[in-house]
Amino acid sequence: MIGGDLKVARRGLMFILSSPSGAGKTTLAERLLEKDDEMVLSVSATTRQRRPGEAHGKDYYFVSEEEFTRMRDEGEFLEWANVFGHYYGTPRSLVEDVLRQGKDVLFDIDWQGAQQLDEVAGEDVVKVFILPPSREELERRLRQRAQDPEDVVQRRMAKADAEMSHWAEYDYVIVNYDLDESEELLRSILFAERLKRRRQIGLAAIVKEMIGEG
Numbered sequence: 529m530i531g532g533d534l535k536v537a538r539r540g541l542m543f544i545l546s547s548p549s550g551a552g553k554t555t556l557a558e559r560l561l562e563k564d565d566e567m568v569l570s571v572s573a574t575t576r577q578r579r580p581g582e583a584h585g586k587d588y589y590f591v592s593e594e595e596f597t598r599m600r601d602e603g604e605f606l607e608w609a610n611v612f613g614h615y616y617g618t619p620r621s622l623v624e625d626v627l628r629q630g631k632d633v634l635f636d637i638d639w640q641g642a643q644q645l646d647e648v649a650g651e652d653v654v655k656v657f658i659l660p661p662s663r664e665e666l667e668r669r670l671r672q673r674a675q676d677p678e679d680v681v682q683r684r685m686a687k688a689d690a691e692m693s694h695w696a697e698y699d700y701v702i703v704n705y706d707l708d709e710s711e712e713l714l715r716s717i718l719f720a721e722r723l724k725r726r727r728q729i730g731l732a733a734i735v736k737e738m739i740g741e742g
């Protein structure tokens with residue numbers, strides 16, 4: 529995408545979106561992916577129930593607790609956490625494959641996962657926190673999504689403060705007032721991060737060819 533066909537070889541990055549449930553990160557992730565062929569979504573495994581419209585292998589790998597435990601114990605996850613009473617984990621293999629191709633991986637994970645990826649992948653990680661405009665708007669969005677029963681909505685609202693208290697651990701923070709504006713801001717962050725000198729590993733060879741060795 530950047531540089532058209534004549535691309536400078538670059539190191540792929542790990543682009544993490546976190547937010548309290550309902551702030552809009554899944555919607556923003558879908559929008560980012562729609563127009564970007566250099567980024568691939570990390571599809572997590574989870575033990576939670578499938579929501580209407582969700583597909584196995586696209587939104588999540590829906591697995592039993594036994595299967596999740598087996599995957600965890602065999603080291604198949606790059607990170608994993610218990611969120612809202614269910615297990616969620618990032619399968620290692622896709623992430624490693626995509627990064628090896630010099631492409632980026634997009635993660636929709638909570639603060640616990642973001643901390644773990646930071647520990648294992650440090651320099652390759654870019655963390656963005658999405659805040660809702662207000663608590664009232666967060667609750668409205670959770671309800672209008674109309675995919676969770678009332679007790680689940682209540683539980684997620686009760687956990688929103690705990691998730692939001694981690695905002696300062698992130699590199700960037702976007703208050704998601706308007707989807708179009710937030711999408712544009714996210715894309716700006718992504719493009720700037722791709723252009724960081726240390727990620728453009730093909731630059732040295734290009735410059736060497738232009739100016740010679742000395």
Ligand SMILES: Nc1ncnc2c1ncn2[C@@H]1O[C@H](COP(=O)(O)OP(=O)(O)OP(=O)(O)O)[C@@H](O)[C@H]1O
Pocket residue numbers: 547548549550551552553554555556669670672673704705706707
């Ligand atoms: N800026 C916005 N203005 C109005 N509605 C929005 C905005 N952003 C997202 N929404 C809506 O809010 C609802 C929740 O969004 P979404 O499912 O993307 O949240 P999420 O952060 O991924 O939640 P979860 O962590 O539970 O997966 C959706 O119905 C979405 O269309």
Ligand SMILES: Nc1nc2c(ncn2[C@@H]2O[C@H](COP(=O)(O)O)[C@@H](O)[C@H]2O)c(=O)[nH]1
Pocket residue numbers: 546547548549572573576607608609611616617618636637638639640641642
């Ligand atoms: N640490 C991880 N958190 C994850 C992962 N996959 C999703 N999540 C987070 O869980 C909550 C709830 O998601 P929902 O789809 O049930 O609404 C949300 O904050 C996700 O970001 C994961 O692999 N690891």
